[in-house]
Amino acid sequence: MNSNHTDDLAELHAEVAAVARELLADSAPRWATIARAGWPGLEVSAAFDGADAGFAEVAVILTEIGRAAASGPYPAVAALGVGALNHVVPTPDRDRLLRETAAGAVVPIVALAGEGMGEKRFRIENSPRGPLLRGAAEFVLDVPDAGRLLVPAVDPAGEVVLVDLDPRARGLLVTERPVLDATRSFGDIVAEDVSPESLWHFEDGYRCDAVGRLRDRAAVAVACDSLGLSRAMLDATVAHVAVREQFGRAIGSFQAVKHACADMLVQVTVAGKLVDAAVRAVTASGADASTSASMAKSYACATAVDIAGKAMQLHGGMGYTWESGIHVYLKRAALNRSLFGSPAQHRARLARRYSVQAPRRRGA
Amino acid sequence: MTGESRTLEDFRTEVRQWCRTNIPVDWRRAQTGVSDREFVEFQQSWFQRLRADGFAVPHWPKEYGGGMSSAEQVVLYQELAAHDAPRLVLAFVSIHHAAATLLAAGTDEQRRRHLPAILDGEIWCQGFSEPGAGSDLAALATTARRGPDGYVVNGQKLWASGAQYAEWCLLLARTDPDAPARQGISYFLLDMRSPGVEVRPIRQATGESHFCEIFLDDVVIATDRLVGRENTGWQVAQRTLGAERGMTMLELAERLGNGGFGRLVESCPLDDPVVLDRLAALEIELTGLRALCADFVAGAAPGPADASIVKLYYSELLQRMTDFGTEMAGLAAHTELRKPLSSGWESGAWMLDFLGSWEWTIPGGTSEIQRTIIGERGLGLPREPRGK
Ligand SMILES: Cc1cc2nc3c(=O)[nH]c(=O)nc-3n(C[C@H](O)[C@H](O)[C@H](O)COP(=O)(O)OP(=O)(O)OC[C@H]3O[C@@H](n4cnc5c(N)ncnc54)[C@H](O)[C@@H]3O)c2cc1C
Numbered sequence: 001m002n003s004n005h006t007d008d009l010a011e012l013h014a015e016v017a018a019v020a021r022e023l024l025a026d027s028a029p030r031w032a033t034i035a036r037a038g039w040p041g042l043e044v045s046a047a048f049d050g051a052d053a054g055f056a057e058v059a060v061i062l063t064e065i066g067r068a069a070a071s072g073p074y075p076a077v078a079a080l081g082v083g084a085l086n087h088v089v090p091t092p093d094r095d096r097l098l099r100e101t102a103a104g105a106v107v108p109i110v111a112l113a114g115e116g117m118g119e120k121r122f123r124i125e126n127s128p129r130g131p132l133l134r135g136a137a138e139f140v141l142d143v144p145d146a147g148r149l150l151v152p153a154v155d156p157a158g159e160v161v162l163v164d165l166d167p168r169a170r171g172l173l174v175t176e177r178p179v180l181d182a183t184r185s186f187g188d189i190v191a192e193d194v195s196p197e198s199l200w201h202f203e204d205g206y207r208c209d210a211v212g213r214l215r216d217r218a219a220v221a222v223a224c225d226s227l228g229l230s231r232a233m234l235d236a237t238v239a240h241v242a243v244r245e246q247f248g249r250a251i252g253s254f255q256a257v258k259h260a261c262a263d264m265l266v267q268v269t270v271a272g273k274l275v276d277a278a279v280r281a282v283t284a285s286g287a288d289a290s291t292s293a294s295m296a297k298s299y300a301c302a303t304a305v306d307i308a309g310k311a312m313q314l315h316g317g318m319g320y321t322w323e324s325g326i327h328v329y330l331k332r333a334a335l336n337r338s339l340f341g342s343p344a345q346h347r348a349r350l351a352r353r354y355s356v357q358a359p360r361r362r363g364a
Numbered sequence: 365m366t367g368e369s370r371t372l373e374d375f376r377t378e379v380r381q382w383c384r385t386n387i388p389v390d391w392r393r394a395q396t397g398v399s400d401r402e403f404v405e406f407q408q409s410w411f412q413r414l415r416a417d418g419f420a421v422p423h424w425p426k427e428y429g430g431g432m433s434s435a436e437q438v439v440l441y442q443e444l445a446a447h448d449a450p451r452l453v454l455a456f457v458s459i460h461h462a463a464a465t466l467l468a469a470g471t472d473e474q475r476r477r478h479l480p481a482i483l484d485g486e487i488w489c490q491g492f493s494e495p496g497a498g499s500d501l502a503a504l505a506t507t508a509r510r511g512p513d514g515y516v517v518n519g520q521k522l523w524a525s526g527a528q529y530a531e532w533c534l535l536l537a538r539t540d541p542d543a544p545a546r547q548g549i550s551y552f553l554l555d556m557r558s559p560g561v562e563v564r565p566i567r568q569a570t571g572e573s574h575f576c577e578i579f580l581d582d583v584v585i586a587t588d589r590l591v592g593r594e595n596t597g598w599q600v601a602q603r604t605l606g607a608e609r610g611m612t613m614l615e616l617a618e619r620l621g622n623g624g625f626g627r628l629v630e631s632c633p634l635d636d637p638v639v640l641d642r643l644a645a646l647e648i649e650l651t652g653l654r655a656l657c658a659d660f661v662a663g664a665a666p667g668p669a670d671a672s673i674v675k676l677y678y679s680e681l682l683q684r685m686t687d688f689g690t691e692m693a694g695l696a697a698h699t700e701l702r703k704p705l706s707s708g709w710e711s712g713a714w715m716l717d718f719l720g721s722w723e724w725t726i727p728g729g730t731s732e733i734q735r736t737i738i739g740e741r742g743l744g745l746p747r748e749p750r751g752k
Contacts, residue, residue: 115695139695179698180715186695246500248751255748256732305687312569312722316498316730317523320569320722327569327719331698334715338694344638 009056016060024068034074035104043082044102048095055217058082059224059279066228069328071183073107073142079221080110080141083214084150088162088200097148097164109146109167110214111189114139117341117349118215120160122153122191124199131155133163133171133194141218141339143167143187144176151191152211155199160210164198171195181331205285216290218340219297220278226304226336227268227275229329233304233311234264236326240315257314264307271300294350298343304333376439379419383447386413391450395705403705404529407454408485415483419444420452421459423611425467428479434661437611445618451708454529458488460612461534461605465551469592469600474553478532489530491521491554491578492601498522499733501536502545502598506580508537508552514586515539515552517560520579523727527563527576530556535585536597543595551597553589560584569719570703610666613674614657619708620682621650627712628685631692642688649681669742676734679724682709686718 023029023037034040042058044050051057058078065074085098085108100106113121115138122135133153143149149172151163167174171194177186202210238261241252251257278296281289308330312319319326337343388394388410395406414420415429422437424430432440452459459482466475478486497504506519517537527533533554540548556563560583565573592600625647632639653674660666660674686709690697693714700713709720725731739745 177699178701179695180701181698245496245751246498246503248500251499254732256735260732309683309687309722313725313731316726317493317575320726322567322569322571330569330719331715334690334718335695335698337691338697342691342694344636344691 013057013060016057017064020061020064021067024064024070028071031072031074031104031107034072039074040077040082040104041102043078043086044098048099048102050098050102055220055283056279059220059275062221062224063228063231063275066225066332067232069183069229069232069325069332071185073109073145073185075221075225076109076142076145077101077107079217080112080214081108081150083217084108084110084152084162084210087203087206087210087213089203091198091200093164093198094200106147107142107145108148108150109140109143111137111140111143111149111151112211112214112218112340113137114141114186114339117345118211120152120154120211122151122163124153124155124161124163124196126156127193129193129195131196131199133165133191133196136188136190138188139177139186139339140189142185143174143189144185146174149174149189151189152214159207160202162200162202162210163196164200165194165196169194169197179335181328181335183328183332184335212290213285215340216282216293219293219346220275220282222336222339223271223275223278223293223296223300226300226333227271229333229336230264230268230271230300230304230307233308233326233329234261234268237261237264237311237314240318244316251314260310260314264310267303267307271296271303274299291350291353294341294346297341298346298350301333301337301339302343305330305337308333372435372439375436376443379440379443380447382417382419383443383449386417387447387449392704392706392711395450397702400528404454407450407452410450411452411455411485414452420455421463421483424459424463424479428475429483434611438614438658438661441611441615442618445615445622445708448619448623450705451615451619453705454487454526455482455485457490457526457530457534458482458486461490462488462532464605465534465591465600468603469551471588473588474591478553486532487526487530488532488534489524489527489556489576491524491527491533491535493523494520495522499730501601502549504536504538504549506535506537507541508539508550508585510539510587511584514584515550515590517552517554517580517583517585520577522577523566523575524563524578525575525727527556527578528565528573532556533578536601539594539597546598548595549597549601550594551591551600552585553591554583554585555589558583558585569722570716572703609671609675610657610661613678614654614661616708617650617653617657617678620678620685620710621654623706624682624685624708624710625650627710628689628692631689631712631714633692639692646681646685646688649684653677653681667742669738672729672734672737673742675728676731676738679721680731682724683718683721686710686714686721689714690718 038051039061041050042053046052062075088094101108121137124131124133146167149165149167152160153163155161171192173190175188177188206213241257244251274296278292281292312326318324411420421430422432422440494504508515508517533556535552535554536549538548539550560581562579564577566575567573656674660670697714703713703716704711709717711717736748740747
């Protein structure tokens with residue numbers, strides 16, 4: 001990648017971010033507005049009326065959504081729904097769903113459990129009635145908004161396939177799971193002998209670890225969100241401490257306050273680097289994608305809680321009110337931290353690499 | 365010496381027995397999401413139950429219904445905490461701030477009027493902070509001018525905890541606008557039913573409304589409700605605020621070390637060495653905190669920064685613990701939508717407890733202010749530059 005190209009990209013991303021920020025400034029834009037902006041189709045190929053852009057551009061939007069602490073299913077659709085549909089072997093059904101998704105006409109939600117690093121929770125069994133889907137998943141992000149449900153399931157041959165379902169299908173039970181973070185919605189899914197409408201195979205590159213790949217996208221999407229919300233908290237805090245006066249001075253001139261803000265900036269800057277690297281790695285689907293995703297997820301999501309907490313502290317009593325809205329960010333940051341793998345789980349995954357490397361080093 | 369220690373042990377046995385028979389079972393659930401009225405009724409009845417056996421205001425002088433030695437109080441609070449008794453949240457300002465103020469600086473008449481009433485359940489709030497005066501309390505702008513019937517008060521107070529339930533308010537107001545900031549302030553007892561007083565609850569981050577704005581519009585306060593002399597309110601506030609902290613912090617530390625840590629252990633996977641390491645580290649910190657508080661209440665001559673050290677350490681440890689609890693509980697921590705009123709902010713509704721920890725790092729002098737005090741008073745470092 002030459003430097004000109006990098007500059008162009010940076011410029012393009014800045015533009016996308018500015019447009020997104022404007023759209024999201026309008027409190028809680030509706031899905032129709034988001035669809036009209038073309039966001040669901042960003043990463044969809046032009047053949048299906050998408051914008052032919054990549055995960056990098058989606059990541060810019062995801063970061064802005066975090067900055068606005070916006071609600072709605074866009075993150076789930078963009079990171080998981082489109083991610084899954086783009087990587088299954090095309091069929092006419094799949095193509096139609098992808099086209100409808102790009103147009104914003106349907107909201108496809110992937111049935112991935114929100115907690116943990118992703119055991120496979122659904123399976124398909126053959127029966128006299130044909131293949132039947134069984135399994136359950138808790139804390140599925142945005143499933144209450146689902147227009148279609150995409151369920152990664154292990155088929156009788158042991159391969160992970162993608163099952164396409166109507167969320168109201170017989171044998172399927174979706175229950176909402178209200179959480180403190182009012183900007184997010186979750187649900188639990190139970191599937192008891194559900195007949196799949198369509199059943200898609202993942203393409204070659206994805207097949208061996210489809211769920212892992214999707215989880216990496218999800219982890220990076222949440223890292224983007226936490227990065228965005230950290231930036232918002234830093235900006236709001238800097239703006240507040242620059243004007244709030246106590247003891248005849250702007251509180252931002254007190255070293256305690258200044259240093260706290262400086263630490264926030266340092267953390268946000270580092271988080272930005274780790275997230276950028278993870279976005280690049282996931283875009284390239286390289287072997288290091290999981291490593292980068294875990295680094296970004298664990299760092300950006302852990303520091304976002306610290307940053308939102310410091311924002312609350314530095315706003316004083318005002319920061320502790322409902323009206324200030326800082327609690328909205330703190331709740332979302334803490335939820336993000338637990339979503340799609342906790343920092344400890346991602347660090348544990350990183351650390352597993354050491355024991356693979358160690359014997360080699362000892363041998364040398 | 366042996367005689368005294370046996371007495372203390374006897375007392376401990378007595379309190380333990382009392383706790384077993386008197387603490388309402390399931391009280392926490394009885395206070396979850398109930399109406400304001402039910403909350404007040406429960407708190408009042410718990411207060412009266414403690415009072416009946418002399419446990420409500422052990423720190424008061426004997427003639428007003430207290431008279432326990434420090435050592436006995438330590439035992440009392442240790443046992444209440446160990447048995448997970450409800451806290452006296454509603455009576456907090458009355459039995460600590462108001463009582464300490466009246467005892468230190470009130471007139472005989474003021475003491476006779478209010479101390480028995482507080483025992484009967486009179487509720488107080490504290491009206492110190494203002495929109496422009498938080499950390500810099502001396503910047504308060506509410507005015508009190510002498511009129512024919514007393515002082516006429518105008519202004520706005522902010523963040524007054526429990527003001528929606530309070531019958532009386534400890535009020536600071538400026539009586540001399542021309543004096544240097546700290547020298548023109550007076551300390552008043554404000555009857556919350558006075559004409560011109562308006563209370564508006566403010567919703568806080570947890571979704572509850574425990575603190576309020578108080579608007580004061582030509583409110584008349586009779587001159588006999590001045591505490592101390594005119595323009596000495598700053599000194600009264602300083603002396604009385606510091607006095608109450610010790611035993612309260614001991615109680616909170618004991619609660620955190622008992623129920624709080626217990627709930628944290630319950631929330632953790634105990635087969636993970638990293639988690640075990642963090643738990644053990646927190647237990648060490650809690651043990652340190654409990655020792656710190658015990659020494660602080662026993663100390664005849666506390667150091668100039670000891671109160672700040674205790675407050676800072678407690679509040680930030682509480683924050684770290686509830687943060688860790690939130691992390692350990694995972695997504696389930698976010699499905700508790702209503703905060704069970706806990707005994708010491710360790711209800712196990714981790715995310716709400718974590719949010720609630722800012723109720724300790726912000727009020728009563730923020731962590732930043734405490735660090736400055738510790739540096740300046742505890743270590744004698746040069747003072748932080750200030751404007752004006
Ligand atoms: C839950 C709760 C209950 C409360 N209850 C009561 C009550 O019952 N009665 C009452 O009177 N008040 C009450 N308060 C008010 C409380 O005492 C103030 O909020 C507190 O003193 C901070 O003041 P502030 O909100 O104006 O913040 P600010 O003073 O504006 O502080 C904002 C930030 O700047 C920092 N800062 C300010 N000055 C300095 C400095 N010199 N050096 C370094 N950092 C500085 C602070 O640490 C803070 O992080 C309550 C507050 C809360 C949150």
